Amino acid sequence: MTPHEAQQLLHDAECVATAERVQAALDRLAGEIGEALSSEMPLVLAVMGGAVVFAGQLLTRLAFPLEFDYLHVTRYRGKTRGGEIEWRVLPGKSVAGRAVLVLDDILDEGETLAAVRAKLLEMGAARVWSAVLTDKANGLVKPVRADFVGLEVPDRYVFGCGMDAYGLWRNLPAIYALSPDAASG
Ligand SMILES: O=P(O)(O)OC[C@H]1O[C@H](OP(=O)(O)OP(=O)(O)O)[C@H](O)[C@@H]1O
Numbered sequence: 001m002t003p004h005e006a007q008q009l010l011h012d013a014e015c016v017a018t019a020e021r022v023q024a025a026l027d028r029l030a031g032e033i034g035e036a037l038s039s040e041m042p043l044v045l046a047v048m049g050g051a052v053v054f055a056g057q058l059l060t061r062l063a064f065p066l067e068f069d070y071l072h073v074t075r076y077r078g079k080t081r082g083g084e085i086e087w088r089v090l091p092g093k094s095v096a097g098r099a100v101l102v103l104d105d106i107l108d109e110g111e112t113l114a115a116v117r118a119k120l121l122e123m124g125a126a127r128v129w130s131a132v133l134t135d136k137a138n139g140l141v142k143p144v145r146a147d148f149v150g151l152e153v154p155d156r157y158v159f160g161c162g163m164d165a166y167g168l169w170r171n172l173p174a175i176y177a178l179s180p181d182a183a184s185g
């Protein structure tokens with residue numbers, strides 16, 4: 001895709017959450033997470049790469065002791081439809097016996113978060129919580145629920161705030177839905 005085509009993708013997209021709404025959601029989420037986990041000294045794990053913006057912006061709002069690490073798993077790989085889960089990096093820190101908080105950008109069909117949760121429990125995590133910046137209102141019975149949800153997004157392919165559109169635009173401070181034409185590409 002050329003830079004011009006990438007700009008066109010954004011131009012044709014619909015904003016579904018402004019940067020201000022995202023920031024307000026982060027403030028609220030940080031409060032909820034603090035209330036639940038401030039005495040747990042959790043290991044916070046970002047699911048790379050989509051969680052990079054969410055994790056960065058949430059972490060500085062959490063005012064209690066925690067450790068941070070990441071894991072990398074993917075099943076969309078720059079496309080708009082999910083496939084097989086591919087594990088790329090497991091957490092470097094031991095999760096055994098730990099309270100773990102998983103951070104991800106979006107809960108869509110829930111396959112990724114369910115697989116991450118199962119893997120962490122298999123690795124001995126004592127308890128696994130999850131926080132997602134967005135939960136897609138797709139009407140599916142998802143295999144897992146997130147304990148903390150920032151925003152609901154419509155049943156469209158969304159991007160921005162860490163979420164990519166064909167590998168691009170993770171850097172946007174607001175959240176957009178791809179135009180139907182672009183989403184079928
Ligand atoms: O609920 P699901 O339908 O499983 O989808 C959610 C997952 O999809 C995205 O990851 P992706 O595979 O696109 O990799 P990325 O993090 O590199 O964007 C996103 O970051 C979630 O991890």
Ligand SMILES: Nc1nc2[nH]cnc2c(=O)[nH]1
Pocket residue numbers: 076106108109156157158159163164165
């Ligand atoms: N960028 C992005 N990644 C996803 N992974 C699962 N659903 C989505 C989505 O709507 N947008």
